[in-house]
Amino acid sequence: MCDTGLVGHTSRRRWLAGIAASGCLTVGAAADEVTARAPCGQQPSTADLSPREAVDFLHAGNARFVAGKTAAPNRDIARLRQVAPKQTPFAAFLGCADSRVPVEIVFDQGFGDLFVTRIAGNVAATENIASLEFATQILGARVLYVLGHTACGAVAAAARAEPVPGQISALFQHIRPAVRAARGDVAAAVRENVRLQAQTLVEGSTVIAALVAAGKVVVAGGVFDLETGGVEPVTLEPPAR
Ligand SMILES: [Zn+2]
Numbered sequence: 001m002c003d004t005g006l007v008g009h010t011s012r013r014r015w016l017a018g019i020a021a022s023g024c025l026t027v028g029a030a031a032d033e034v035t036a037r038a039p040c041g042q043q044p045s046t047a048d049l050s051p052r053e054a055v056d057f058l059h060a061g062n063a064r065f066v067a068g069k070t071a072a073p074n075r076d077i078a079r080l081r082q083v084a085p086k087q088t089p090f091a092a093f094l095g096c097a098d099s100r101v102p103v104e105i106v107f108d109q110g111f112g113d114l115f116v117t118r119i120a121g122n123v124a125a126t127e128n129i130a131s132l133e134f135a136t137q138i139l140g141a142r143v144l145y146v147l148g149h150t151a152c153g154a155v156a157a158a159a160r161a162e163p164v165p166g167q168i169s170a171l172f173q174h175i176r177p178a179v180r181a182a183r184g185d186v187a188a189a190v191r192e193n194v195r196l197q198a199q200t201l202v203e204g205s206t207v208i209a210a211l212v213a214a215g216k217v218v219v220a221g222g223v224f225d226l227e228t229g230g231v232e233p234v235t236l237e238p239p240a241r
Pocket of ligand 1: 096097098120121122149151152153154155
């Protein structure tokens with residue numbers, strides 16, 4: 001559900017027109033060239049993006065990052081002052097706490113754009129679900145994005161199942177179903193973990209399930225590659241109704 005190309009011609013034209021009107025992005029004739037550079041550090045308003053358009057918008061930002069053509073939008077003091085009275089992030093994230101996966105940088109966004117919860121192994125623990133309910137129901141985020149990453153230490157540790165100090169093992173109960181489904185292969189378990197955590201977000205929250213059923217929120221998933229910087233979308237199961 002998070003593949004690119006989901007945006008219809010009409011809405012894509014509207015989106016592209018908005019980008020062009022901003023005067024910041026150099027947009028080519030083809031829609032796929034929307035990843036072009038935005039040198040002035042701003043981006044068009046995300047207020048009118050549909051949930052699926054918002055997913056495409058995120059992936060376009062990641063494509064800019066991979067290409068070394070980041071716009072680094074909305075990162076100055078003026079933007080902070082703009083959003084200080086009120087936040088309206090267009091996307092919310094359940095990402096891993098790993099220091100190499102800073103979500104705003106990965107997707108080339110800035111202040112006020114993303115509501116990000118991060119926890120080792122990007123697990124859908126109760127408090128994370130609560131935060132993401134707030135992001136969607138109250139703040140109006142239209143995307144719930146579960147972001148795993150290659151070589152995730154939490155997933156690898158859950159696969160090893162060796163004794164660990166303190167409360168680290170509390171994470172494992174959330175990750176073991178993915179490890180079992182992947183038969184211990186860490187790379188496959190990372191992808192499966194994205195799928196299962198996304199499923200838990202929907203099935204574990206009547207608030208999120210209702211927003212998804214109403215078409216107000218899209219749940220998407222991906223795996224960030226620590227070597228390339230790219231995010232590979234993960235196909236999610238249709239949410240349970
Ligand atoms: Zn990780």
